[in-house]
Amino acid sequence: PSVVAIRQDRAGSAKSVAAVGHAAKQMLGRTPGNISAIRPMKDGVIADFYVTEKMLQHFIKQVHDNSVLKPSPRVLVCVPCGSTQVERRAIRESALGAGAREVYLIDEPMAAAIGAGLRVSEPTGSMVVDIGGGTTEVAVISLNGVVYSSSVRIGGDRFDEAIINYVRRNYGSLIGEATAEKIKHEIGSAYPGDTVEEIEVRGRNLAEGVPRSFSLNSNEILEALQEPLTGIVSAVMVALEQCPPELASDISENGMVLTGGGALLRDLDRLLT
Structure with a gap:
């Protein structure tokens, strides 16, 4: 699930990622004041650019956990077929900002058909x-x-x-x-x-x-x-x-x-x- 738990500092600004995915989803409605569980993707498009970037950074780090050098992978992102060019550009820029070397977008139904x-x-x-x-x-x-x-x-x-x-x-x-x-x-x-x-x-x-x-x-x-x-x-x-x-x-x-x-x-x- 696209859920991220963000730990905030005393000023209320985002500080670090506390959890991502299932662990973060279990925190929904149960977080203390300094932690916010956020859904950065809404209706298949980016609702919070900063948190989406942090989520992608977490995924890239998980895949390259044993890497000595800073990872810079090629990333394939599935997007809704009804998403606009502006929404697709936001997804691409978010992935690049998270550390991807190249970003490829594919319509979700095509990716699902290939996977099936x-x-x-x-x-x-x-x-x-x-x-x-x-x-x-x-x-x-x-x-x-x-x-x-x-x-x-x-x-x-x-x-x-x-x-x-x-x-x-x-x-x-x-x-x-x-x-x-x-x-x-x-x-x-x-x-x-x-x-x-x-x-x-x-x-x-x-x-x-x-x-x-x-x-x-x-x-x-x-x-x-x-x-x-x-x-x-x-x-x-x-x-x-x-x-x-x-x-x-x-x-x-x-x-x-x-x-x-x-x-x-x-x-x-x-x-x-």
């Missing part, structure tokens, strides 16, 4: 739906090129926000991002199941200002996720409508590939079929 082992170089249509934290990329690929692509700013983070808003609206309680993510992983589903699952949740009651426990079931979470799921389904439908007939025939025969952390939502494949 699809035959991207052949005259066969392949469809990729990449559901990340901030964006969902839908693309049809053939002959090493992207025939159609679209990017919607809906992803796993929007799923978490939808659950938080549902709990606030229906239970008058506030839960954090970590709790919302736990609910999503344990009982979240994109399609009605045969059984109804429940989970015990603890949150802060907004009226009383004190912690309270309550139960949520899988049907409620399905209802909470309807808005972001509808956006993803609509993006897939538009891609199929815009796809040339021959490539649509290939996709009908071979199916589509779901990638990204958001694609782990249970029964998402059933919803899209």
Whole structure:
């Protein structure tokens, strides 16, 4: 996850990186006053240039941990296919500022298709739906090129926000991002199941200002996720409508590939079929 914990000095200015990735994500909502857990990437693009640069420096240092000389690697960065030239330039400059010698940008769906082992170089249509934290990329690929692509700013983070808003609206309680993510992983589903699952949740009651426990079931979470799921389904439908007939025939025969952390939502494949 693109989360960075920054330790600040007494003046409030950023001082050093305390943690990056999973370790930093566990700190969300739990940090003392001198540490801030920040998401430097928002909806697939840079929201905080300085922290993004620090995050990339951390990744480069991890890869070259045993290097005596200062590392200066070639870096390949995946970017949303809907990102603007300004956003792409910001990503490139951030990577160069972090110490990269050369920076190459590749559209996320193409990188996902190559990683999934699809035959991207052949005259066969392949469809990729990449559901990340901030964006969902839908693309049809053939002959090493992207025939159609679209990017919607809906992803796993929007799923978490939808659950938080549902709990606030229906239970008058506030839960954090970590709790919302736990609910999503344990009982979240994109399609009605045969059984109804429940989970015990603890949150802060907004009226009383004190912690309270309550139960949520899988049907409620399905209802909470309807808005972001509808956006993803609509993006897939538009891609199929815009796809040339021959490539649509290939996709009908071979199916589509779901990638990204958001694609782990249970029964998402059933919803899209």
